[in-house]
Amino acid sequence: MKTAVSQNGRVSKSVNVYTSEPGAKNLRLRFTVDVRMPIAATPSFRFVLNTIEGQDASQRILLRRTDGEPLEIRRTKVPLTGVTVTAHAVDNPPPQASPQPEATQTPWGEAHQQKTQAAETGDVWLDMEASTSLAAGRYSDAVRLATNHPEAPEIEIPFTIRVRPLIEARPAVVRMWTAPTTNSPGRSGIVTLQHHGDRSFGVSSIEVSHPEIFTAVAYGKDPSTQQSIRTALVEGLDAATLGASFEGWIRVTTDDPEKPILEIPVLVAPTRTLSRRPVDGRR
Numbered sequence: 001m002k003t004a005v006s007q008n009g010r011v012s013k014s015v016n017v018y019t020s021e022p023g024a025k026n027l028r029l030r031f032t033v034d035v036r037m038p039i040a041a042t043p044s045f046r047f048v049l050n051t052i053e054g055q056d057a058s059q060r061i062l063l064r065r066t067d068g069e070p071l072e073i074r075r076t077k078v079p080l081t082g083v084t085v086t087a088h089a090v091d092n093p094p095p096q097a098s099p100q101p102e103a104t105q106t107p108w109g110e111a112h113q114q115k116t117q118a119a120e121t122g123d124v125w126l127d128m129e130a131s132t133s134l135a136a137g138r139y140s141d142a143v144r145l146a147t148n149h150p151e152a153p154e155i156e157i158p159f160t161i162r163v164r165p166l167i168e169a170r171p172a173v174v175r176m177w178t179a180p181t182t183n184s185p186g187r188s189g190i191v192t193l194q195h196h197g198d199r200s201f202g203v204s205s206i207e208v209s210h211p212e213i214f215t216a217v218a219y220g221k222d223p224s225t226q227q228s229i230r231t232a233l234v235e236g237l238d239a240a241t242l243g244a245s246f247e248g249w250i251r252v253t254t255d256d257p258e259k260p261i262l263e264i265p266v267l268v269a270p271t272r273t274l275s276r277r278p279v280d281g282r283r
Contacts, residue, residue, distance in 0.1 A: 038152040039071065040064050047128045047143070047159035052196045053136045053166040054258050058129045061157075062090075062119055065149055070122035075146035082133045083161065085143050090123040128159065136165040166259045167201070168194050174231050174250065174266045175275040176214060178239045186272055188232035191216075191264060193252070195225045201256040203227050209248035213237065213268055216250045223255070231266070239270035247279060 017027040042062045051057035065071045073087035119125070128143070142156040170192045177186040195201055200223035206216050212234065219228040231250065248266040269275035 037066055038149050039147065039155060040066050041126075041157065045157060047157065047161075049128065049130050049159070049161045050164075051130060051134075051162070052164050053134075054132050055197075056130060056132050057161070058127060060125055060127045063124045063126055064120070065122070067149075069149075071124045072148040073124050073126070073145055074148065075144075076126075077144040079141050079144075080139055080161075082131045083128065083139075083159075084131075085126060085128050087145075088125040088127065090119045090121055090125060126157070130161050130163075134161065134163050136163050136168075138162050164196050165262075166195065166197055167254065167256065167262055168196060169262065169264045170194065172264075173279045174264060175269075175279075176231065176233055176266070177269045177272045177275045178233065178237055178242055186275070188230065191229040191231060191250070193227040193229065193262075195256070197258070198225060199256065200224050201227070201254050201259075203229070204253040204255055206253070207251040209250075209266070210246070210268075213242070213246075213248070214266065233268065242268065242270050245269040245274050245277070 012030060012032045015029045015031070017029055019025060019027060040063070042064075044061070047059050047061065049057045049059055063071055063073070070089075072089070076085045076087060078085050126143075126145075139161040140159070142158045145155050145157065147153060147155060171189075174189060174191060175186075176189065179186045193203075202221075202223040203218040206218055206229065208214060208216050214231060214233050216229050216231045219230060229250070229252070246268060248268065250264040250266055252262050252264065254260055254262070265279050267275055267277070267279045269277075
């Protein structure tokens with residue numbers, strides 16, 4: 001039975017054994033072992049960071065050898081540019097419990113309060129920092145650590161970093177298709193722009209890649225944390241005129257100094273079925 005360095009507690013595994021004995025042709029054997037994690041992590045053996053484009057983020061976890069010996073982190077390696085991890089040995093810690101982040105409201109919902117852990121001499125604080133250079137997206141990998149523990153000379157601590165766009169378009173891709181009438185679904189739609197920095201912004205101008213195929217017009221004129229854009233195919237456009245599917249974009253200019261321009265991918269197709277294909281929205 002093989003276990004991971006991050007496993008802790010009781011682990012069970014069942015095995016079916018087939019024999020030639022008439023009265024016991026099929027036996028089910030169950031193995032149970034108690035696994036002791038060589039290096040424990042508090043509050044968890046994982047980094048999870050949620051942030052917004054253009055803002056940094058950080059998280060700290062406490063590492064401890066479960067055999068009571070002082071822990072040393074001899075080397076750290078992060079396979080992601082814009083993210084750093086540093087180790088700090090605990091020396092003469094204060095007697096009180098080390099503070100952990102309180103429950104806060106994030107764009108993804110409430111972040112639950114984490115348990116506190118008293119740092120002791122011989123422990124190591126591991127700090128992860130994500131810089132403002134990270135583009136919007138989701139990043140998952142693991143931090144590689146070299147330690148002085150004979151049973152765990154090298155360990156990996158997984159991480160997940162979610163960077164939400166400062167101004168997010170919903171839907172992220174506009175999909176339209178030709179339809180029999182102007183009011184049919186697929187010939188028009190609404191794109192909502194949400195500012196996750198809780199700042200009001202205005203739409204200065206809108207440009208489309210193919211004005212002969214589709215249009216885009218902003219609804220509101222006053223600054224707000226949310227703006228709406230209406231998109232529509234031009235009148236008279238049918239499947240025969242369009243021919244094949246194509247990808248375009250809507251370029252929105254805002255008065256937000258941190259996000260003056262954003263582009264929204266657009267897919268226009270002759271039929272609804274063809275409009276469902278994947279779109280590369282990178283610019």
